[in-house]
Amino acid sequence: MLRIILAAALVIALSFSAMAEAKSIVIVYSRADENYGVGNITVGNTMKLAQIIAEKTGAELFEVKPAKEYPADYDSCIDVAKKEQNANARPAILEDKDISEYDTIYFGYPIWWGDIPMCMYTFVEAHDWNGKTVIPFCTHEGSGPGRTFRTLKATMKGADVKNVTAVRGSTAQNDRSASERAISGMLK
Numbered sequence: 001m002l003r004i005i006l007a008a009a010l011v012i013a014l015s016f017s018a019m020a021e022a023k024s025i026v027i028v029y030s031r032a033d034e035n036y037g038v039g040n041i042t043v044g045n046t047m048k049l050a051q052i053i054a055e056k057t058g059a060e061l062f063e064v065k066p067a068k069e070y071p072a073d074y075d076s077c078i079d080v081a082k083k084e085q086n087a088n089a090r091p092a093i094l095e096d097k098d099i100s101e102y103d104t105i106y107f108g109y110p111i112w113w114g115d116i117p118m119c120m121y122t123f124v125e126a127h128d129w130n131g132k133t134v135i136p137f138c139t140h141e142g143s144g145p146g147r148t149f150r151t152l153k154a155t156m157k158g159a160d161v162k163n164v165t166a167v168r169g170s171t172a173q174n175d176r177s178a179s180e181r182a183i184s185g186m187l188k
């Protein structure tokens with residue numbers, strides 16, 4: 001009997017320590033400057049969501065930054081982004097982040113031409129996603145999450161990729177309480 005009690009106590013202790021060690025991080029790419037429907041902004045739309053998620057979950061926040069910034073004006077930016085997508089480019093990023101110690105990854109991006117920005121492919125393909133829980137979120141201006149769920153499922157091999165939470169960029173930018181409501185169901 002004593003042995004059973006000790007074994008049960010050990011199992012409980014081990015599961016508590018596993019829970020304590022579970023770590024999460026928010027990985028986000030978001031572009032400030034001129035954008036559709038919001039004018040010139042200093043904090044990107046997706047970044048606004050990322051900040052709320054980090055605040056509410058206590059997760060660390062890592063911002064993916066392209067080595068070469070995208071143009072500040074909207075029209076030039078969409079041209080550059082389209083060319084990158086057509087070329088299936090992998091633009092260099094300024095800094096990488098070791099994600100091996102994180103179990104849950106909130107993964108945020110704007111929808112660019114129906115997909116994740118190409119600099120996010122650069123980040124995704126540099127990492128081992130096996131065993132990770134990935135909770136994607138994005139902002140857009142009408143198309144919803146596009147084909148990003150498929151992209152993430154295909155590129156984050158071995159990860160449990162949850163449904164994409166998609167929020168209008170203008171909502172993320174201007175309406176904190178609507179943003180909080182939109183993301184409330186995705187937080188762990």
Ligand SMILES: Cc1cc2nc3c(=O)[nH]c(=O)nc-3n(C[C@H](O)[C@H](O)[C@H](O)COP(=O)(O)O)c2cc1C
Binds near residue numbers: 081112113140
């Ligand atoms: C290069 C580019 C491509 C875009 N493509 C789409 C699109 O395919 N569908 C859509 O609904 N919005 C599109 N948008 C609008 C952005 O997804 C939207 O403004 C988003 O909130 C920007 O987020 P950010 O400020 O975090 O970068 C595009 C914007 C840019 C700059």
